[in-house]
Amino acid sequence: MRKFWCLFFMFWPMLAIAVCVVAPTNGWWFPSVAPWELGQQIDDLFNLLLIITTVVFIGTQVALGYVLWKGTTVKTGGAWFSHGSHNLEVIWTILPAIILLFISLYQMDVLARIRVMSQFPEQARDAPVAEVSARQFEWRIRYPAPGKKLMPQPQPTDLYTVNDLHVPVGKPVMIRLRSEDVQHSFGLPELRLMQDAVPGLVIPVWFQSNTTGKYDIVCKELCGWGHYKMQGELTVELQEEYDAYLQALQAKMNDDGFSAEANNAVAQSNED
Amino acid sequence: MSIATHDTAGAHSHDDHAHGGHPEIGFVRKYIFSTDHKVIGIQFLITTLLMLMVGGALALAVRWQLAFPWQWMPIAGDLEVFKDQGGIISPEFYTMLFTMHATVMIFLVIIPVLAGAFGNFLIPLQIGADDMAFPTLNMLSYWFMWPAIVLFGISFVIGGVTAGPAAGWTSYPVLSAIASAAPGSGAAQTFWLLAVTCVGVSSMMGSVNYMTTIINMRAPGMTLFRMPMTIWGMFITAILQSFALPVLTAAGFMVLFDRTMGTCFFVPAGLVVNNADPTIGGGQPLLWQHLFWFYSHPAVYIMLLPAMGMVSDILCAFARKPLFGYKPMVYSLAAIAGLGFIVWGHHMFTSGMNPALGMTFMVSTMMIALPSAVKTFNWIGTLWGGNLIFTTPMLNSVAFISMFIVGGLSGIFMAAVPVDLYIHDSYFIVAHFHYVLFGATLFGVFGAIHFWFPKMFGRMMNDNVGKLHFVLTFIGFNGTFFTMHLLGVAGMPRRLADPFNYPYLEHLLPLNQFMTYSAMLMGFAQFLLLGNFFYSMFWGPKCGRNPWNANGLEWDAPSPPPHGNFDSIPVVYRGPYEYSSPLTDKDYLPQTEYIPPRPQPGTT
Secondary structure: OHHHHHHHHHHHHHHHHHHHHHOHHHOOOOOOOOOOHHHHHHHHHHHHHHHHHHHHHHHHHHHHHHHHHHHOOOOOOOOOOOOOOHHHHHHHHHHHHHHHHHHHHHHHHHHHHHHOHHHOOHHHHHOOOEEEEEEOOEEEEEEOOOOOOOOOOOOOOOEEEEOEEEEEOOOOEEEEEEEOOOOEEEEEHHHOEEEEEOEOOOEEEEEOOOOOEEEEEEEOOOOOOOHHHOEEEEEEEOHHHHHHHHHHHHHHHHOOOOOHHHHHHHHHHHHO | OHHHHHHHHHHOOOOOOHHHHOOOOOHHHHHHOOOOHHHHHHHHHHHHHHHHHHHHHHHHHHHHHHHOOOOOOOOHHHOHHHHHHOOOOOHHHHHHHHHHHHHHHHHHHHHHHHHHHHHHHHHHHHHOOOOOOOHHHHHHHHHOHHHHHHHHHHHHHOOOOOOOOOOOOOOOOOOOOOOOOOHHHOHHHHHHHHHHHHHHHHHHHHHHHHHHHHHHOOOOOOOHHHOOHHHHHHHHHHHHHHHHHHHHHHHHHHHHHHHHOOOOOOOOOOOOEOOEOOOOOOOOHHHHHHHHHHHHHHHHHHOOHHHHHHHHHHHHHHHOOOOOOHHHHHHHHHHHHHHHOOOHHHHOOOOOOOHHHHHHHHHHHHHHHHHHHHHHHHHHHHHOOOOOOOOHHHHHHHHHHHHHHHHHHHHHHHHOHHHHHHHOOEHHHHHHHHHHHHHHHHHHHHHHHHHHHHHHHOEOOOHHHHHHHHHHHHHHHHHHHHHHHHHHHOOOEOOOOOHHHOHHHHHHHHHHHHHHHHHHHHHHHHHHHHHHHHHHHHHOOEOOOOOOOOOOHHHHOOOOOOOOOOOOOOOOOOOOOOOOOOOOOOOOOOOOOOOOOOOOOOOO
């Protein structure tokens, strides 16, 4: 029975590792390959941490299993009367300290490239493509008119959509993120990115997608009862398609419901 | 017996409070408004065990929705209040459920069971005092929990099943600061904030008492470095609590002022909340996050350190071996507490605070993994070469180590900011803190309940039922929470009433159903604990003073200890972990046992 408990405590880490090994083939892993370099670097950092922690996990669980197994055989002279080992304490303090310090310094670069404004790609920083305003429970998107720059204040020529963000493929793009009511979070899980939308702040967010396609925009900060359905869509398309999309959006917004012929006819009759 | 105890205790200089000369006290003063630390501890324990069931029921409802979204709720679905929504969990109710699950588990279970129940019961017994330094304050600290329970209850029912507090246990403004922001942000949120203030007052009364008692009332010979790890855990927790809690209380009042008096600490200008224009502003919502996490990050250690201490005691007692590295264990506890005050920003990596600040918080957060690692290695070292006895407390304590390793390691992922950008607010986080708070703390608490139950009631709990409870809980726990790591990596956000309306999460439904079945198993297993606890309280086999042959001072007192605790003031000769010492033939050597010095060979 004593050995049973050793096996019990050894069985579950093995099961845990087995589950993790089969997880990717079952779809219990990252949604898809991140379509940009920094997203892939986040995955790489995750995998690096996974390797380090798996080694530590196996090491500590095996050590635990070993001492449990050894502890089940009754010793004639009683248990080992020991108050510890100074050398071991030093080793297992300094070694993890070095590893942890390495991890935190190693991550700095990616963090700086994603978050620090001065490290943003210049073309993205100078020309934000859109302002995304979160509100209960939708994403309101404001584009500048084609050929114009996005201004901090709304302009009469601006173009508006809801829950439908379009960006060009293969180049860094920056959005200005804000909230109109409570706190939300702009999450792009397929791009491994999220940024809270904080009331009262305008936060620049940059990203890039090297493949065209549609991605989910997920609200990741609790914003009220409708939080679960605050879903948007990011469409990444070729530059021409993107330009055409904005043109069409502009035409749609300037459309007053009359055809060009009708307008011309009215103008003609006014002249007469 | 007990009168004699009082006379000896009365002669002692510490005994300047009322219980000394009053052996005859009525039922109410003895069991309800008691000033005896043991009764208060047991009151806390029973209250928190009942609250554990409440919090567990809320969790099961959350799990039901995640496995069978928008389907008729079993048991509760027939209730009158759910008629309007067809017996299903509405999204409003779902947000209430997880808000109150966290609230109940944190404020009414984990914190009071550690500091309130075991802190009260064990501190005077383990340091050799006859009671707490301030017994009346101690009684008040228990009875201040009841206004909190009542207020939380009011907040939960005041708006029916659509308008309870629903801003999460973190209650971020603006959602919690403006009444029109959500159905639950009205009166319910006000009551919730008042209730949090009450639990804060209760905790604060406890901390002041624990610090004073531990510093001033130790028995002769009980030096600081002869204190059991439980006492160190409680002591450091009390310090953490007394420094961090005022910040939360102040922040809570600031939101209350924002809500009721028109101040704008957390409400910026220019918002249009729920189509109503607050028109005022000038505040900063991030301020709340800083203040809240300045308390709530140390609070996660408040929810862990006492359990670490209790597990250290239990492991030594059943490995029949001294603690491996006593002083490193104490210093690492202190290091966790110290670092705990400079890592709160890791909850805010995605909040839009200055990224340079995020970098410093990343380094400090990584570093706090270090003392935890040192503790884990020392626990394994403690078992190394021991003569293990697999009782229920021992099994729970070994599970503590095994689960804490997972919780600690998964913490490294979210301490790394770039990785956190992906897993923040996902189920990976939920997995992480359940491994720490349930896998570690609660297994430690289960172990402690079985270990100190004989001292509390003079009777033993049934070991076989205890083992069955342990095995079922362990299987259910891992089935529920290990899989959450996978959900997190797959990108499933937390707090969504229906995650499956996102196409990239649809295929996770079967996994969620498996987790819900595991959670049901775990919930069912807790009835074994309750049954065992209440049955053994009255009908369990009687036991003597020291049923485990343990070393601590508490085992020197009668079981259950009378008012005043010890037959005479105990004198302490050594640390609490001298098991299998060569100085004696037994494999344990109580702290109070005097061994005359032996002549050294060659010196006479």
